Amino acid sequence: MEISDDKKIGDKELESKNFIHNIIEEDIRTQKYGGRVHTRFPPEPNGYLHIGHAKSICLNFGTATKYNGKCNLRFDDTNPAKEDTEYVDSIKEDVHWLGFDWEGREFYASDYFETLYEYAIKLIKKGKAYVCDLSQEEMGAYRGTVTQPGKDSPYRNRSVEENLHLFEQMRAGVFHDGSKVLRAKIDMAHSNMLMRDPILYRILHTDHHRTGDKWCIYPMYDFAHGQSDSIEGITHSLCTLEFEVHRPLYDWFVKELEIYAPQQIEFARLNLTYTVMSKRKLLTLVKEGIVRGWDDPRMPTICGLRRRGYTPESVRNFAERVGVARRDQVIDVALLEFCVREDLNKKAKRVMGVFNPLKVTVTNYPEGQVEWLEAINNPEDETAGTRQVPFSRELYIERDDFMENPPKKFFRLAPGAEVRLRYAYFLKCEEVVKDTEGNVIELKCSIDPASKGGNSPDGRKVKGTIHWVSANHALKADARLYDRLFLKEDPEDTGEDCDFKVNLNPESLVVKECYVEPFLKDAQKMDKIQFERIGYFCVDPDSTASKLVFNRTVTLKDSWAKIAGKEEGADNK
């Protein structure tokens, strides 16, 4: 796979520093690893990647790039019961989409099963590991608690020969699942629970997605991860804070095994307001049909963000801006939204689309006449060029752009008021047509023919410019208006006996039919556009030749909504 130019990593992302970079620069200075920098991104292939993983991906790959080092993609596949190639494929796609390349260094912990087995033998021979027959419940009891020391297993003092023999038999499939484990012999009274003779291997007669039925014993995370780092020559093993307590064990293994020692450095995982991030909760959303799947545009998964219309650059920029530190972080989702607006503002073509149509008849414009008017595709990018937009006697404008009794600061259309139709004419409202119930159903307006293109030769100013489409030329399309999935900043902030689902936003998806200009008829799936004055959208893969489907990525900032909101608040006082 090639990485296209627009996915290349920008200089900006290489400039900033964090505490990990400080450590690395010191290590380079002291030649701790001969000046090498080698990181890795180590997902377990048991689920889809989310924005939190994106932070880790950007940190690991970005750090390698910054210091002319390397970053491996390594699948931590030591639990065959949960893992699958389906996830391997999606993870590779997502990492690549983000703009990173592992240059063929695609590794698997399962690649090292044989070496890991030999490492275990070495530990047994040193008297540092033993086969234990305690049941799961018994082992729990022997382990003690965080405030009380554990006690030694009765199997702790088996001879090296017996342990060797038993471990060989474990591998040979002599024992059934759960009947025996291999444990490290460390200290059952250690203040760190993980050092109380942790399990190295368990028996699992389950086929592995890569090694098939070759193994019926599998290494635990702690015995596999650090040694995999060591085998790959990783210098800085970056992981999240919850692995901090594992570090003494990580160091213990490389020391006892007398192998190359990478260093583990922990950083805070990413949390977002109005968002749940745990795999379990995301799975709940999918399984219960609350969202349409892992790539539902409301999901914080990378594939969800992609379908929502986020760009790799915007996600990378976000990862850069959130920073890397050791205190828990809850990032305002507004920062994510800012990042995507920032990128899309530079890239998205502007087009007009009407979401809540109100019919306008231009009474002084001849029936049947059509003019094609020139419109700028992107004021932020001259190379985006221009397009032609059809104008005719019958138009649709946005219902919100007309008020019969407007407040002072309302610059849009009102009886007797004049606005500019973008790229077209000044338009004046002459008459309001209502149905029998008093609802406004149509506006009869006139244009100033001299103002064609949007400026009047007499220098007359209008304060408002509104968007429109020609009724007979407009395409009907579906718009999926996405919003935050949860109503509360902290979805976990629930009453007693409630779970996060009580905080779901019932309007996180509103489907609307809209009218868009004919320019869009050739739009391709995943194309990103801005409907002027509305928001950024992308073309959903569900689109067909006969009907386009647009996903709202994010709204435009709306300072009118703020003003209007304040007026309303004032009225209520």
Add this chain to the structure above:
RNA sequence: UGUCCAAUGGUGUAGUGGUAGCACAGCAGAUUUUGGUUCUGUUAGCCUAGGUUCGAGUCCUGGUUGGACAACCA
């Protein structure tokens, strides 16, 4: 009633003993054929009590608050 980790504006993040800075959010204004963008200004911060020092956000000690740790998960 344990061990470890953390604490800087609303949210994040810099500051490595010497004038607390940046981003987002907020507020005010300018520009504008998107009430978008852009630009300008502005509100707001070192958890606490001691100690070391000429000088402490930074170093030390105690406290407070928050987090992690008792899967044959990773």
